[in-house]
Amino acid sequence: MTKLIIDAGTSWSKILEISCKADFKSIILSVNKDFQQYQIQESKFFYDKDNKKFFGNLFLIPSTLAATLPVEFDNATGHMVKKRIKSGGYYENEVISLAYGAKKLVKNLKDATIVDIGSRDLKWVQFIDGKYKDLDWNSSCGSVTGATVDMLCKFYNVDPNKISIQTEKIPLVCGVFAMEKIMDDISKNTPADIAIAKYLHGIAYNTWKFAKKPQKMYLSGGFCSNNCFTETLKLYCDVVPLGRYVLLKGLF
Amino acid sequence: MSKNKLIGMWGFPDPEILNQIKLKYPGFEIIDLDQNLNHPNTELLPDNSCKIIKNIVDNAVYLKNNLELIIASVGEEKCDAGRFAARILTELGFNIIETKYNKTCTKKIKIPVSTSDLPLKQKVLTIMDNIIVPVKKEFRIKKADYGFWGVPPNDISILDLFPDNTHVYGWTRCVEAGAPADLDLEMFVDENIPTVFYAQTFCAKMQLGKHLARKYNGLYLDVDDVASNSVKAKIEAFIRLG
Incomplete structure (x- = not known):
């Protein structure tokens, strides 16, 4: 029987369909034919927490699309899905999902800080000698970070993969306040890609500081694939990108 | 709004004074103004004030017609903000009795509730x-x-x-x-x-x-x-x- 597991973030939903068939794709297509642009990210074997092997399909779709699908989920985490869980299923909060996902993905938890940067928040968990040690979650002053970068890149037609590191930073983590500074910078003839890179530097610095300045950071979330961000973060600490499915993997 | 006659209090008033008030005003309900009773925001205090102190002021203003008096903790057992709230409410015409109760512990303290099996x-x-x-x-x-x-x-x-x-x-x-x-x-x-x-x-x-x-x-x-x-x-x- 098909099971559906979801990490429903503010902008993007990460969904695992546990099935050999790809029924879920046809469900999405029945709602939105444009889904063809959001291909299955991976079809492969996964391992659950008891090390049992199963086959699944991994999807990455906008949360606005996920919200319209006529399905309920077996296990879920994230802001957008609390009321769409099957009877007998369960909801896990994001920090716990991050911690369980990290336990699965990070081999050596001797001294590990795992940080997830979402569209609108920032959270981290620290393990020492394999045991939980500390955590924090900032959803107000660290808000609208990833979403701001997405919006700016679209608005100024900047390819996020072609932004270069800037040593100067816009020292604000809140996207709402940063937007004003970035636009101010651009109005003074700073190229948009440079202004965005300065903001990325601000986010990188504040992320490192918020996570209590670790020497090494395991990074979770969409920023793992933003080269400018990860390289900027390396100015402060070693960085190990874990990808954007860490919370999802904490659910099975 | 409740029609009961009320005695307001906040913090930890001197028990002796509280008992005297209780004896003097039998039948009055004593109400803890620290609590969030969801009364309207009077905006008398700055936005960045402690919510408990805002509760005190908002509750007092909303219940003004019912409040006979308020017993206000203004010593180290409460805080400066509580002391200032007492002064502000006095200037707004409330009948405020200020108390200070800076008692420290004897060696053997009794804390059965703090260590109990209650939720x-x-x-x-x-x-x-x-x-x-x-x-x-x-x-x-x-x-x-x-x-x-x-x-x-x-x-x-x-x-x-x-x-x-x-x-x-x-x-x-x-x-x-x-x-x-x-x-x-x-x-x-x-x-x-x-x-x-x-x-x-x-x-x-x-x-x-x-x-x-x-x-x-x-x-x-x-x-x-x-x-x-x-x-x-x-x-x-x-x-x-x-």
């Missing part, structure tokens, strides 16, 4: 109710696996997130011990028990909470009005992962 919210509410009407009841002691340090939160629902084997520390424990200004007792925690250190945002106790959380490797939280989902998730994660 945490019930523990905190019982301790606070006990200021007005002493509770004469036996409580079963339960070994602590978690700790909650701090004042009764404005958003009391966050206490529902803790298991029953959570002991109460900080100012609330001081209240139960009858020593609301005892800084040594306020700073005491069982260091091997994972503890959440809670303060109201803009309250000076944020300093103690953050310091103690760092010292004892606990979770520090300050919340202004209503706890956000992320605050609740942090508590849940701290308890589940700890």
